[in-house]
Amino acid sequence: MEINFITLLDLLGTFVFAISGIRLASGKQIDWFGAYIIGLVTAIGGGTARDLLLDVTPFWMLDGKYFGTTGVALLFVLLFKEKLFRWANTLFLFDAIGLGLFTVVGISKSVDAGLPFWICVVMGTITGSLGGVVRDVLLNEVPLLFRKDIYALACVFGGLVYFGCKFLDFPTGITELIAAMTVIMVRVIAIRYHIHLPILKPIPVKGRQKEDKI
Amino acid sequence: MEINFITLLDLLGTFVFAISGIRLASGKQIDWFGAYIIGLVTAIGGGTARDLLLDVTPFWMLDGKYFGTTGVALLFVLLFKEKLFRWANTLFLFDAIGLGLFTVVGISKSVDAGLPFWICVVMGTITGSLGGVVRDVLLNEVPLLFRKDIYALACVFGGLVYFGCKFLDFPTGITELIAAMTVIMVRVIAIRYHIHLPILKPIPVKGRQKEDKI
Amino acid sequence: MEINFITLLDLLGTFVFAISGIRLASGKQIDWFGAYIIGLVTAIGGGTARDLLLDVTPFWMLDGKYFGTTGVALLFVLLFKEKLFRWANTLFLFDAIGLGLFTVVGISKSVDAGLPFWICVVMGTITGSLGGVVRDVLLNEVPLLFRKDIYALACVFGGLVYFGCKFLDFPTGITELIAAMTVIMVRVIAIRYHIHLPILKPIPVKGRQKEDKI
Numbered sequence: 317m318e319i320n321f322i323t324l325l326d327l328l329g330t331f332v333f334a335i336s337g338i339r340l341a342s343g344k345q346i347d348w349f350g351a352y353i354i355g356l357v358t359a360i361g362g363g364t365a366r367d368l369l370l371d372v373t374p375f376w377m378l379d380g381k382y383f384g385t386t387g388v389a390l391l392f393v394l395l396f397k398e399k400l401f402r403w404a405n406t407l408f409l410f411d412a413i414g415l416g417l418f419t420v421v422g423i424s425k426s427v428d429a430g431l432p433f434w435i436c437v438v439m440g441t442i443t444g445s446l447g448g449v450v451r452d453v454l455l456n457e458v459p460l461l462f463r464k465d466i467y468a469l470a471c472v473f474g475g476l477v478y479f480g481c482k483f484l485d486f487p488t489g490i491t492e493l494i495a496a497m498t499v500i501m502v503r504v505i506a507i508r509y510h511i512h513l514p515i516l517k518p519i520p521v522k523g524r525q526k527e528d529k530i
Numbered sequence: 531m532e533i534n535f536i537t538l539l540d541l542l543g544t545f546v547f548a549i550s551g552i553r554l555a556s557g558k559q560i561d562w563f564g565a566y567i568i569g570l571v572t573a574i575g576g577g578t579a580r581d582l583l584l585d586v587t588p589f590w591m592l593d594g595k596y597f598g599t600t601g602v603a604l605l606f607v608l609l610f611k612e613k614l615f616r617w618a619n620t621l622f623l624f625d626a627i628g629l630g631l632f633t634v635v636g637i638s639k640s641v642d643a644g645l646p647f648w649i650c651v652v653m654g655t656i657t658g659s660l661g662g663v664v665r666d667v668l669l670n671e672v673p674l675l676f677r678k679d680i681y682a683l684a685c686v687f688g689g690l691v692y693f694g695c696k697f698l699d700f701p702t703g704i705t706e707l708i709a710a711m712t713v714i715m716v717r718v719i720a721i722r723y724h725i726h727l728p729i730l731k732p733i734p735v736k737g738r739q740k741e742d743k744i
Numbered sequence: 745m746e747i748n749f750i751t752l753l754d755l756l757g758t759f760v761f762a763i764s765g766i767r768l769a770s771g772k773q774i775d776w777f778g779a780y781i782i783g784l785v786t787a788i789g790g791g792t793a794r795d796l797l798l799d800v801t802p803f804w805m806l807d808g809k810y811f812g813t814t815g816v817a818l819l820f821v822l823l824f825k826e827k828l829f830r831w832a833n834t835l836f837l838f839d840a841i842g843l844g845l846f847t848v849v850g851i852s853k854s855v856d857a858g859l860p861f862w863i864c865v866v867m868g869t870i871t872g873s874l875g876g877v878v879r880d881v882l883l884n885e886v887p888l889l890f891r892k893d894i895y896a897l898a899c900v901f902g903g904l905v906y907f908g909c910k911f912l913d914f915p916t917g918i919t920e921l922i923a924a925m926t927v928i929m930v931r932v933i934a935i936r937y938h939i940h941l942p943i944l945k946p947i948p949v950k951g952r953q954k955e956d957k958i
Contacts, residue, residue, distance in 0.1 A: 343732030344672065349683050351730045364583075369792075369802055374583055377649050397731070435805050449882070454663070456672045458772065458884045469777050516779045517825070518771030557946030558886065563897050565944045578797075588797055591863050611945070668877070670886045 326421065327385050329414030333359040334389035336411055337451045342397070344455060348390065354451060356386045361447035366422050366439050370429050408507065409500075416499035419444035419471040420492045423478050437475030444471040444499070466506040466513065474499035540635065541599050543628030547573040548603035550625055551665045556611070558669060562604065568665060570600045575661035580636050580653050584643050622721070623714075630713035633658035633685040634706045637692050651689030658685045658713070680720040680727065688713035754849065755813050757842030761787040762817035764839055765879045770825070772883060776818065782879060784814045789875035794850050794867050798857050836935065837928075844927035847872035847899040848920045851906050865903030872899045872927070894934040894941065902927035 337358030341351040360376045367374040376382040422443025426436035445468045452459040478495035486494070505511065551572030555565040574590045581588045590596040636657025640650035659682045666673040692709035700708070719725065765786030769779040788804045795802040804810045850871025854864035873896045880887040906923035914922070933939065 338730070342730045345729055346672075347727035347729055349680075349727055353682065368582060368796060369805070371585065371799065371801070373585070377583070377645070380648060383648075383652075393730075431805070434808060434811075438811075453667060453881060454673060456670065456884065458774075459882060466777075468781065513775035513777050515773055515775055516766070516770045516821075552944070556944045559943055560886075561941035561943055563894075563941050567896065582796060585799065587799070591797070591859070594862060597862075597866075607944075667881060668887060670884065 326417060327381065328410065329417045330359045330382050330385045331389050331392075332410035332414045333418075333447055334386040335393060336448070338390055338393045340451060340455055342393075348394070351393075352386060352390050354454060355389055356383065357454065358447045358451040359386055359389075361450040362418060362443040362445060363422070363447075365446050366425065366443045369439070369442070370426065370431075372425075372429070409504070412500045412503040413496075415444045415467075415470065415503065416474060416496035418447075419474050419499050420478065420496045423475055423495070424492065433479050437472055437479070440475045440478070441468050441471035444468075466502060466511065469513070470499045470502040470506070473502050540631060541595065542624065543631045544573045544596050544599045545603050545606075546624035546628045547632075547661055548600040549607060550662070552604055552607045554665060554669055556607075562608070565607075566600060566604050568668060569603055570597065571668065572661045572665040573600055573603075575664040576632060576657040576659060577636070577661075579660050580639065580657045583653070583656070584640065584645075586639075586643070623718070626714045626717040627710075629658045629681075629684065629717065630688060630710035632661075633688050633713050634692065634710045637689055637709070638706065647693050651686060651693070654689045654692070655682050655685035658682075680716060680725065683727070684713045684716040684720070687716050754845060755809065756838065757845045758787045758810050758813045759817050759820075760838035760842045761846075761875055762814040763821060764876070766818055766821045768879060768883055770821075776822070779821075780814060780818050782882060783817055784811065785882065786875045786879040787814055787817075789878040790846060790871040790873060791850070791875075793874050794853065794871045797867070797870070798854065798859075800853075800857070837932075840928045840931040841924075843872045843895075843898065843931065844902060844924035846875075847902050847927050848906065848924045851903055851923065852920065861907050865900055865907070868903045868906070869896050869899035872896075894930060894939065897941070898927045898930035898934070901930050 334355035337355035338351045341354040346354070360374075360382050364374045364376070419440040421440075423436045423440035425443075426439040431439070448467075449459040474495045477498040478491055481491035481494050548569035551569035552565045555568040560568065574588075574596050578588045578590070633654040635654075637650045637654035639657075640653040645653070662681075663673040688709045691712040692705055695705035695708050762783035765783035766779045769782040774782065788802075788810050792802045792804070847868040849868075851864045851868035853871075854867040859867070876895075877887040902923045905926040906919055909919035909922050
């Protein structure tokens with residue numbers, strides 16, 4: 317039962333991440349298949365990096381549903397793109413849900429691999445947020461992750477809450493749910509109340525700047 | 531005998547992919563060694579990603595000829611660059627040959643690893659086309675793969691033909707040759723008759739766009 | 745004793761590479777956490793790629809000090825950024841020291857893995873220089889590596905010297921020290937005397953350029 321719930325959320329996360337990639341690709345002279353690949357990379361990029369770091373078979377090589385879901389996302393965009401803009405808030409919420417779920421999936425995989433807790437948090441953060449970074453790099457933009465409201469940090473918060481619940485001996489399912497909700501809530505609150513970290517101001521450099529390789 | 535033929539094609543593929551990287555690097559204030567690295571990454575990037583995903587030793591760590599061939603390609607460009615532009619069509623054909631061969635190499639490696647057929651097609655596509663994506667990202671351009679005439683899709687077609695031939699019990703060598711020729715033909719036909727997939731049109735976004743993280 | 749010396753240099757290398765990433769991130773509308781991640785990727789990117797290629801556990805998953813050192817680097821930048829510009833030369837030297845040390849670390853890891861000498865040189869070069877490439881790609885710039893004074897080539901020189909010393913049966917510690925010093929000296933001399941490789945001039949392309957996929 318719980319497995320089905322997680323599977324549903326996982327597919328939803330894949331679906332909305334794929335849409336986010338496809339949408340960002342639109343209007344950039346990219347063809348349908350290119351948009352599909354951008355959507356796919358956005359959806360599976362984080363988990364692929366995690367699996368390579370953990371030295372396990374990348375998850376999408378064991379199950380075709382991620383490629384299929386991305387195809388559905390492309391069809392969805394092609395069919396409904398006229399109306400999509402009305403859904404901006406819905407999409408934001410879905411993206412936050414995907415972020416929350418993927419973070420928890422990344423943490424769980426790492427816990428199963430017997431890694432120390434801080435590595436698990438890092439893996440959760442990578443799983444949740446790296447796909448969007450690859451998407452932005454491919455589309456030749458400075459990744460939003462580095463510029464916008466609390467994003468990767470929401471994954472870190474969620475990870476800490478995960479291990480807080482685990483320390484308190486919560487059942488695994490509850491722990492996962494609370495951690496995912498934390499990520500989602502941090503994202504929603506940060507956006508709604510315009511909470512963000514300070515921007516790093518320019519660092520003045522004088523003198524031998526040109527010769528300075530750093 | 532067949533091995534020698536494949537080795538020759540493999541070196542040719544490496545050679546022309548390296549030239550494509552070096553040529554794109556020219557005129558961008560990049561020095562010779564930087565151009566060599568760009569050429570190298572173009573030639574070995576796809577196969578390296580494939581081998582990391584398959585969890586086998588990257589092919590170029592087992593054989594120095596890929597680094598050597600890239601060096602020859604750099605020498606070739608430095609010596610003959612005045613005349614290279616006349617060869618634009620030849621280069622296109624070589625690139626298509628490289629794409630076809632690398633796609634087949636990627637599929638064969640994956641078949642040997644016992645992977646399901648759709649994963650083999652994906653690996654063939656990655657082997658053939660990822661090097662060019664890395665090249666474009668390093669040179670700070672939106673990868674051509676996403677914008678131009680059928681490219682990655684040619685690898686997918688070739689992969690389907692490969693498994694069609696395998697299903698019909700063709701000998702391995704013939705299957706590989708037909709699949710490679712398919713990729714090459716699709717590329718040539720797409721270019722000659724200006725065939726391409728539809729471009730994904732801009733998706734209008736109104737309202738809370740700025741706050742929308744997706 | 746030697747281990748402590750290397751550990752100190754390793755931390756110093758991590759520290760200065762992290763600062764180089766954080767400094768490049770400043771003034772680009774990137775928040776503190778984003779700058780931390782850029783600094784982290786700069787410091788651990790090269791070694792992570794090496795470990796993935798060697799199929800060993802990424803070094804930072806076994807030891808938290810790289811994440812901690814990057815945190816110290818961020819604090820350092822936030823506290824002292826007003827005065828940092830005076831240190832441009834110091835930073836250049838530290839960066840060269842980091843490059844030299846990371847190159848040697850990469851070579852040593854590869855020698856321990858029983859790889860042939862040219863692969864070890866490649867791994868040293870990747871360890872030393874890839875972090876900066878990832879940093880530049882994330883910040884949407886053509887990597888400096890390809891454009892500026894001898895950088896990756898300094899790693900290659902250092903690697904050749906390493907194996908020269910090894911061939912002459914020098915003790916391991918001395919070999920490592922000499923190789924690291926070579927990298928540092930090549931960098932210092934190249935900068936001081938404006939030594940650089942020739943730039944690859946633009947290659948003219950006429951005719952069917954637009955149709956030419958290469």
